[in-house]
Amino acid sequence: MRNAVVTTHATTGRRTALRLLGALGVVAWAGPLVAASDAATGTAGRTLFLNAYATAGATPAFGVAAFDVDGAVRFTTATPGRAHGVVPRPALDGTSQSEAVVFARRPGRWFLPLSLRDGTPAAPVTAPEDRRFTGHGAFTADGRLLYVAEDDVPNETGAIGVYDATDGYRRLGALPTHGLGPHELLALDGGAVLAVANGGVITHPDTGRAKLNLDAMDSSLTYVEAASGRLLDQVRLPEEHANLGIRHIAALADGGVAFGVQDERPIGLLQPLVGAHRPGGGAVRLFDAPEDVWTRLDGYIGSVASDGRLVAASSPKGGLVGLWDPMTGAWIKAIPLPDGCGLAPCDDGFALTSGLGVMERITATTDAPVSERRSPAFRWDNHLTRWWG
Numbered sequence: 001m002r003n004a005v006v007t008t009h010a011t012t013g014r015r016t017a018l019r020l021l022g023a024l025g026v027v028a029w030a031g032p033l034v035a036a037s038d039a040a041t042g043t044a045g046r047t048l049f050l051n052a053y054a055t056a057g058a059t060p061a062f063g064v065a066a067f068d069v070d071g072a073v074r075f076t077t078a079t080p081g082r083a084h085g086v087v088p089r090p091a092l093d094g095t096s097q098s099e100a101v102v103f104a105r106r107p108g109r110w111f112l113p114l115s116l117r118d119g120t121p122a123a124p125v126t127a128p129e130d131r132r133f134t135g136h137g138a139f140t141a142d143g144r145l146l147y148v149a150e151d152d153v154p155n156e157t158g159a160i161g162v163y164d165a166t167d168g169y170r171r172l173g174a175l176p177t178h179g180l181g182p183h184e185l186l187a188l189d190g191g192a193v194l195a196v197a198n199g200g201v202i203t204h205p206d207t208g209r210a211k212l213n214l215d216a217m218d219s220s221l222t223y224v225e226a227a228s229g230r231l232l233d234q235v236r237l238p239e240e241h242a243n244l245g246i247r248h249i250a251a252l253a254d255g256g257v258a259f260g261v262q263d264e265r266p267i268g269l270l271q272p273l274v275g276a277h278r279p280g281g282g283a284v285r286l287f288d289a290p291e292d293v294w295t296r297l298d299g300y301i302g303s304v305a306s307d308g309r310l311v312a313a314s315s316p317k318g319g320l321v322g323l324w325d326p327m328t329g330a331w332i333k334a335i336p337l338p339d340g341c342g343l344a345p346c347d348d349g350f351a352l353t354s355g356l357g358v359m360e361r362i363t364a365t366t367d368a369p370v371s372e373r374r375s376p377a378f379r380w381d382n383h384l385t386r387w388w389g
Helices: 014-023 291-297
Strands: 047-055 064-067 073-078 083-089 097-105 110-115 130-141 147-151 157-164 170-176 184-188 193-198 220-225 231-235 246-253 256-262 274-277 303-306 311-315 322-326 331-336 340-346 349-354 360-363 371-374 378-388
Touching: 047 083, 047 340, 064 083, 083 378, 097 130, 110 130, 130 157, 147 170, 147 184, 157 184, 157 193, 170 322, 193 246, 220 246, 231 291, 246 303, 256 311, 274 311, 291 322, 291 331, 303 340, 311 340, 322 340, 349 378
Parallel strands: 083 130, 130 184, 184 246, 340 378
Antiparallel strands: 047 064, 047 378, 064 073, 083 097, 097 110, 130 147, 147 157, 157 170, 184 193, 193 220, 220 231, 246 256, 256 274, 303 311, 311 322, 322 331, 340 349, 349 360, 360 371
16 A cells, blocks of 8 residues: 545535546446546435555545545545544434544544545544554544544553544543454444443554563453443453454444454464354354365454344455355355455345455356456455445
């Protein structure tokens, strides 16, 4: 991921936007890439896919894009640095508000609210001096509060920053994650419970992304009561898999979560990299896959998603996306996607993006993508998010 991005907003003329995109050599997913030209082309009532990216050969270097199911880019917005997760804000009290928050890649110092109508950004929100954001966050169901995964640097532990989205994202305080190295978090039960994937690894701003405790890493999946910060449940992987860090999670239809792990301290054995857990349900359940699949995934799951019927997990290192039955953990199949990581539910399957500029859609009933297009100017980052306008 490197180089830059062109920014187009509703205030940019349609001809200018098309000229900029054309100069980048952009090719559409399923139709021409266009930028929103005015407020009349806003996104209300539409489905959008949101993905952070870098570009090849343009400036500024990083941004986030929104494109619709037909592949039309609705906007691109520059970000202060490399971005990671994107989370849409639920409409407040049923209003037509359209907003999302983009998080910096860990260890991050900012998150950026922006309009989902035209991509117009608000001022970035910066982390307190003793905290670093870790790439993900989640809103309550009413859109009033934003919870942000973060590292409490002095205490070398995980925390959840709490922000008032109705008051310019004013920081209200923090909750514990009851774990180390939090990465992705989900708001369950309308935001009453926060599920946190604690990767188990300590980092420090002075050493960037260096992992400081691999010999004593302690990964866990925790469930935290949002009102009090009380630990409701905590599970770890079996001891023989203690080298694996739980990093990404997705909500399941039964109230549980699917998770994907990363091998932080290779021990030379094939290990399961995907599983599920239900709060209060005892031990984690590890999913099945053929040995050659675990080998190909190369100890790295970069994103997890569920459409209610299937669980999908991607490995940019392995160039594969795997599909599982969430109820049984049974293996279904793999679909190749070199450097592919972004995943989001789409119609009867999933939308995927890759760091090579590929955007495609897959279903459980086909052995190849049902559509595939490339946008060579864009290097899509790890996470794809779907928003219903």
